[in-house]
Amino acid sequence: MTDAFKQAALDYHANPIPGKLSVELTKPTATGRDLALAYSPGVAEPVREIARDGENVYRYTGKGNLVAVISDGSAILGLGNLGPMASKPVMEGKGVLFKRFAGINSVDVEVNAESPQAFIDTVARIADTWGGINLEDIKAPECFEIEKALIEQCNIPVFHDDQHGTAIVTAAGMLNALDIAGKSIEDVKIVCMGAGAAAIACMRLLVACGASQDKLVMLDRRGVIHKSREGINAYKAEFALDTDMRTLDDAIDGADVFVGLSGPGLLSADQVKKMAADPVIFACTNPDPEIHPAVAREVRPDVIMATGRSDFPNQVNNVLGFPFIFRGALDVRATRINEAMKVAAVHALKDLARDPVPQEVLDAYECDEMHFGREYIIPTPVDIRLLDRVSSAVAQAAVESGVARKPYPAHYPLKNVNDVYG
Ligand SMILES: NC(=O)C1=CN([C@@H]2O[C@H](COP(=O)(O)OP(=O)(O)OC[C@H]3O[C@@H](n4cnc5c(N)ncnc54)[C@H](OP(=O)(O)O)[C@@H]3O)[C@@H](O)[C@H]2O)C=CC1
Ligand SMILES: CC(=O)C(=O)O
Numbered sequence: 001m002t003d004a005f006k007q008a009a010l011d012y013h014a015n016p017i018p019g020k021l022s023v024e025l026t027k028p029t030a031t032g033r034d035l036a037l038a039y040s041p042g043v044a045e046p047v048r049e050i051a052r053d054g055e056n057v058y059r060y061t062g063k064g065n066l067v068a069v070i071s072d073g074s075a076i077l078g079l080g081n082l083g084p085m086a087s088k089p090v091m092e093g094k095g096v097l098f099k100r101f102a103g104i105n106s107v108d109v110e111v112n113a114e115s116p117q118a119f120i121d122t123v124a125r126i127a128d129t130w131g132g133i134n135l136e137d138i139k140a141p142e143c144f145e146i147e148k149a150l151i152e153q154c155n156i157p158v159f160h161d162d163q164h165g166t167a168i169v170t171a172a173g174m175l176n177a178l179d180i181a182g183k184s185i186e187d188v189k190i191v192c193m194g195a196g197a198a199a200i201a202c203m204r205l206l207v208a209c210g211a212s213q214d215k216l217v218m219l220d221r222r223g224v225i226h227k228s229r230e231g232i233n234a235y236k237a238e239f240a241l242d243t244d245m246r247t248l249d250d251a252i253d254g255a256d257v258f259v260g261l262s263g264p265g266l267l268s269a270d271q272v273k274k275m276a277a278d279p280v281i282f283a284c285t286n287p288d289p290e291i292h293p294a295v296a297r298e299v300r301p302d303v304i305m306a307t308g309r310s311d312f313p314n315q316v317n318n319v320l321g322f323p324f325i326f327r328g329a330l331d332v333r334a335t336r337i338n339e340a341m342k343v344a345a346v347h348a349l350k351d352l353a354r355d356p357v358p359q360e361v362l363d364a365y366e367c368d369e370m371h372f373g374r375e376y377i378i379p380t381p382v383d384i385r386l387l388d389r390v391s392s393a394v395a396q397a398a399v400e401s402g403v404a405r406k407p408y409p410a411h412y413p414l415k416n417v418n419d420v421y422g
């Protein structure tokens, strides 16, 4: 990032008013009668109705279209553990994306918790306020325990975006990239740099999609995760290989795929040179990827390259997932986001990339053409068709898998965020 761009980012967040989101009114408040309806005495009526039947909360309040974006700031993007307050711009940012792409209202909640249990207790006590909970930027391994406990304790969808949102988008992009490279997921050698929230979930989903665990090498700060290494947690142990490889240099030799969910600049041009033909590199660390696309391309013109960023082609980022996954889940009032819903989202995303790209998308990215291929393996976030395709696939899967509390929405397909209330 140039200094000018860094300043522009600060100015964007500061001006003309601080932050990126505000609350808007949805009902008239001009007259005394309006106020009497909105507040005292009128507000007593929905209170009584909700006390009589809790389901009425969805009828008389904004709960059904409200998602909390909750973090402890322990893994903010790839910037590390900078604490809850520093995570607020990212959490507001997730709220912007929820609203912009899926018409979902959100609140950001930054929790200062001394332990995973304190975090769980804090969130569990207020969870009923929202229609869903998007956990964000919580580091591994604590994130696994936190998400599991909150799913068990809450009757609304709880979804750790860095795990599942990232995994869904990565799997969709990977299946397309491998198809373009003429390789089959069962055969490829995969190197995963990182063994945290995103990496573990992405590799689990790639294995569920057919990747061979014997050909998957995972690395953390201490190098290759192998069976004779001591002191690895249970999540990393799932991916421990019986191997002599110890470093990224060892692992990258002949690899078909590199997935980076770790830290900036960790993959060198010399290492990219050692990869197999038509290498697939997803350097997904934000904001600065494991390798700059231009550097990878210079040494390997045959590379299929993706990053997590909006300013390079092939943005493999959970923004393509969480807005639309929650849209579908909220619209059928799902109690959880299960594996069937995640798989449905993978296929919806993967398939949409193969359709012709609308002019609005070309205009937004100021380019003349985009079509399925090396520079376009996955749709862009501004593609309005995501709202229909992903949300409806997720809603349908929720209904079919028995976690929906409402039928498939009569007002689907969604063509616009203004249609979300039917
Ligand atoms: N594009 C996207 O949509 C997304 C991208 N990400 C990116 O993925 C990265 C990880 O996020 P997340 O999983 O939430 O964070 P976690 O803190 O849970 O995990 C970070 C992992 O990266 C490893 N790591 C960090 N630095 C290095 C290094 N120098 N060498 C080797 N491994 C390293 C850590 O190793 P160790 O276990 O040894 O500490 C750990 O396994 C971030 O950069 C984030 O921006 C995350 C979610 C979505
Ligand atoms: C995109 C995102 O969620 C992350 O980098 O953490």
Ligand SMILES: [Mg+2]
Pocket (backbone or CB within 6 Å): 077, 136, 137, 161, 162
């Ligand atoms: Mg994140």
